[in-house]
Amino acid sequence: MKWLVLLFLPLVAWAHPVIYKDGWVISSMTMPDMTDAGASYSFSPKWAAGVNYWRLQDKAGDEQEYQLAKLNHLLWRHNGEASQANVYLHSGVGRSEWGDIKDRLAVMGGAESDWETRRHFISAKYLHLRTSDYDTGIYVGRVGISPILADFQDLQAWAMVQAWYDPITSREAKITPLLRFFYHNVLWEMGSSLKGDMMLNLMVHL
Amino acid sequence: MKTIVLMLSLWLSFSAFAETVSFGVKGMVCSMCAQGIKKKFSALEITNVNVDLDKKLVTYTSDKIVSDDKIKEIIKDAGYVVTDITRK
Numbered sequence: 001m002k003w004l005v006l007l008f009l010p011l012v013a014w015a016h017p018v019i020y021k022d023g024w025v026i027s028s029m030t031m032p033d034m035t036d037a038g039a040s041y042s043f044s045p046k047w048a049a050g051v052n053y054w055r056l057q058d059k060a061g062d063e064q065e066y067q068l069a070k071l072n073h074l075l076w077r078h079n080g081e082a083s084q085a086n087v088y089l090h091s092g093v094g095r096s097e098w099g100d101i102k103d104r105l106a107v108m109g110g111a112e113s114d115w116e117t118r119r120h121f122i123s124a125k126y127l128h129l130r131t132s133d134y135d136t137g138i139y140v141g142r143v144g145i146s147p148i149l150a151d152f153q154d155l156q157a158w159a160m161v162q163a164w165y166d167p168i169t170s171r172e173a174k175i176t177p178l179l180r181f182f183y184h185n186v187l188w189e190m191g192s193s194l195k196g197d198m199m200l201n202l203m204v205h206l
Numbered sequence: 207m208k209t210i211v212l213m214l215s216l217w218l219s220f221s222a223f224a225e226t227v228s229f230g231v232k233g234m235v236c237s238m239c240a241q242g243i244k245k246k247f248s249a250l251e252i253t254n255v256n257v258d259l260d261k262k263l264v265t266y267t268s269d270k271i272v273s274d275d276k277i278k279e280i281i282k283d284a285g286y287v288v289t290d291i292t293r294k
Binding site: 016018019020021022023044045074077078079080081082083084116117118149150151152153156182184185187205 | 239
């Protein structure tokens with residue numbers, strides 16, 4: 001039941017952290033040892049504010065929860081003839097809880113970059129997370145290819161591979177092949193890591 | 207008969223004032239991201255916006271006049287850059 005609830009919560013998956021002005025992003029990323037849930041509002045084409053809920057299961061099996069207020073910034077964008085490249089900054093502050101301590105201050109910051117054409121996609125992301133117990137980074141990289149160039153109103157499909165490393169949940173990087181689909185303003189992704197961990201992501205632009 | 211004439215007149219009036227606007231959009235490679243363009247024009251009651259991702263071209267026909275500056279503002283707010291704007 002908890003999985004179902006988390007799946008349909010507004011989570012923040014790994015796509016553009018800032019979208020068109022007045023656009024809302026509601027999205028989710030769910031893996032067995034992590035959930036990222038949130039919503040954000042782009043109040044300009046360069047700035048977005050939002051909230052996130054993170055659930056991390058650490059290497060010892062204990063669950064950590066974070067609630068963060070986030071501010072994202074589009075630092076740089078190149079609109080090419082057939083491609084787009086972006087650099088984003090992430091920041092966030094909030095609380096975390098696990099174990100006996102319910103109110104730890106949590107601070108997050110990071111950067112993300114991507115480049116895409118209609119057929120190719122590559123991105124890299126680094127988030128630094130600091131609490132009274134942790135001072136660590138989360139590393140995410142993706143490459144993808146779209147085998148079929150669909151029209152604007154048609155279903156779009158991508159095959160991607162995600163590499164993820166964070167020392168909180170795992171001692172080693174997770175490699176996850178996944179399929180990404182989007183149709184109009186809805187995106188969903190399904191994947192399974194090489195160790196068999198399922199990943200389900202959902203995102204809606206409003 | 208009067209009704210037909212009236213409808214024909216209205217249609218001709220609309221045709222006389224409607225214009226087809228086309229413009230290029232640099233960087234428009236992602237259809238989900240480009241939904242913002244349709245959303246912005248819908249707010250102006252222009253709903254027949256056609257987006258061609260291959261040609262990086264946006265086209266619509268409407269009797270509502272939207273200035274070049276307004277089009278550039280809409281596309282900038284959507285995160286893109288406008289190239290040539292043509293009207294017919």
